[in-house]
Structure formats: structure tokens, C-alpha cells
Amino acid sequence: MNDRRDVHMEKTIGQKLKELRENAGISQAKLGKMLGCTQNSVFKYESDINFPPKKILIGYADYFNFSLDWLFGRCPNMEGKLYSGVNFDKESEIRELADSMFQEGTVGYERLKNIVDKIVSEKINNK
Template sequence: MKTLGTRLKELRTERGIYQSHLAQYLSVTTRHIQRYEADKTDVSLSTLVALADYFEVSLDYLVGRSENRKC
């Protein structure tokens, strides 16, 4: 099962998005994105929802509970 950090990095790199751009969208620092991708910190529910919306994937996919990107 893939982790949130792995999924996040995959989605971001697939789309050619820099960590700094994603950080700006989420109103967090680039360091936060680095820590999310390294699975070194917990991600709030509101941030998870924002990430799922941004990448147009389900929360289950984002957190590694499903292989289906959409519900």
C-alpha cells in the first residue's frame, strides 16, 4: 500500500508542479510539502481535502486506501 507522501509526490511530479507552487496553493511553506512527501508529519483533514480537490482524486486514493483515483 502506498503512503500519502508517495501518492502526493507522484501526483505532483506527474503534473510538473513544483513543491513551492503547491505550498503557495495550500498556504503552507515548502518545508511542509517536503515533510508531507516524506511522511514526516500529519496532514490536517482540511489540507487532505484541498489536496484531493487540487489533484482531482478521491481521499481514499490520496491516502493509499484505493487504487482508483476517482470514487
């Protein structure tokens, strides 16, 4: 791992949350109201006394537009990576995989093939 880590990655979660709020010019009370918690809860999160629950972390990330990977120090950039899942442009590869998983003519083979066909058809129709 590179020893020249981003200084921001070395801050605590509470310090990062506080910095985001202060840079936006929002009071703890106002942020608490927006997130559905109290001013005292925001104070405790920012002071690293309490750890914010998942719902609150997602609220922070949505409001301030940052990645939870960044908040937890997993990446230096605030914006996260978007994961798109399966690439349906490779339809033939998916079908080939399905064909190779089960022996043709078995119940498992037919069920899996039907599921894959349905998913691919729905994805193509939604483009």
C-alpha cells in the same frame, strides 16, 4: 482480500502526494502557496515526516482530483464514489417508514411527519 493489490495502494501517503505533484510538474513551493502552507510543509508531507491536516488533504484532493479513499488505500481507483443520500424517488417508502415509527396522533408522530413532508416537498420543488 485479494493478494494481488494495486502497487499504488502500497505506497505511503507521502509518496502518492509527491508523485501527483511531480507528474503535474509543480514545485513544492508553488504547491505550498496554492494550498496555503510552506514549501517545507509540503516536503515534510511528501517525506512522511508530518501528516497533512484535513484542510491540506482536501486541498490536494480538489487540486489533483482524487478521492481520499484512494489516498488512504481503501480503493484502487483515484476517483471516488459519489454518495447521494436518500433516494427521494421513493417518497411513499419514506412516508410509510415515518408512519410506522410512531403511533398516529402522538406529538412525535406529527412532528416527524411534518419534517418528512417538508423535506420531500423541498426536494420535489428543487427538481
